[in-house]
């Protein structure tokens with residue numbers, strides 16, 4: 001089980017314009033500054049991503065339940081960054097307080113999987129898919145009631161920069177909800193994670209550093225930690241963050 005847990009992770013990096021797709025309609029391209037990573041890295045995981053990260057192991061680790069709980073806490077305009085193939089997307093469907101969801105990811109391959117999911121099972125509100133760097137979102141300041149990131153922080157080149165962006169685009173009274181790999185607080189597990197994180201990220205972990213102190217990253221980005229809960233044996237965390245007063 002633990003080895004599967006270690007594989008529930010990932011990385012990315014590319015230089016391309018932002019592509020925007022409105023409500024499953026025409027795709028338009030939004031010019032944007034070159035991004036500093038190679039998203040093609042994640043393109044190569046797109047075909048197999050759901051089998052592992054969305055499969056039975058993820059369910060047994062409590063990830064499906066955590067996704068459901070997170071979706072239930074959203075309302076209004078929702079932004080999900082690092083949305084990948086859209087494993088979180090179906091969980092929004094039951095929440096009638098959501099008015100729209102914008103999905104962002106840097107990997108076109110991963111977003112193809114997301115678009116397929118939205119085409120096969122459309123959500124009951126407006127959806128938009130934006131191909132962009134989460135550290136430089138082509139989105140307005142203070143525009144979203146709820147900003148979501150699930151298992152993205154461990155693969156971002158610049159997680160603090162991404163968290164700052166999440167704090168910029170959320171409304172002053174909005175919430176930032178994360179599900180993330182997080183360094184266990186248990187001393188033994190923490191030491192194990194410290195010793196193995198580099199190798200796991202490199203071999204089989206799709207670039208994911210699972211030793212991150214998510215709360216410290218949030219504070220470094222100027223965000224306030226409102227709630228923090230662990231699950232999956234302490235290897236995963238559910239976090240609610242709030243933006244700094246503007």
Ligand SMILES: C[S@@+](CC[C@H](N)C(=O)[O-])C[C@H]1O[C@@H](n2cnc3c(N)ncnc32)[C@H](O)[C@@H]1O
Nearest residue numbers: 010012042082083084105106107110133134150
């Ligand atoms: C581990 S996957 C998580 C996907 C999804 N959120 C989930 O819960 O399954 C990490 C995602 O982050 C994306 N990503 C990595 N760096 C990024 C960046 N700088 N900007 C936007 N997306 C990025 C990858 O393409 C990948 O889809």
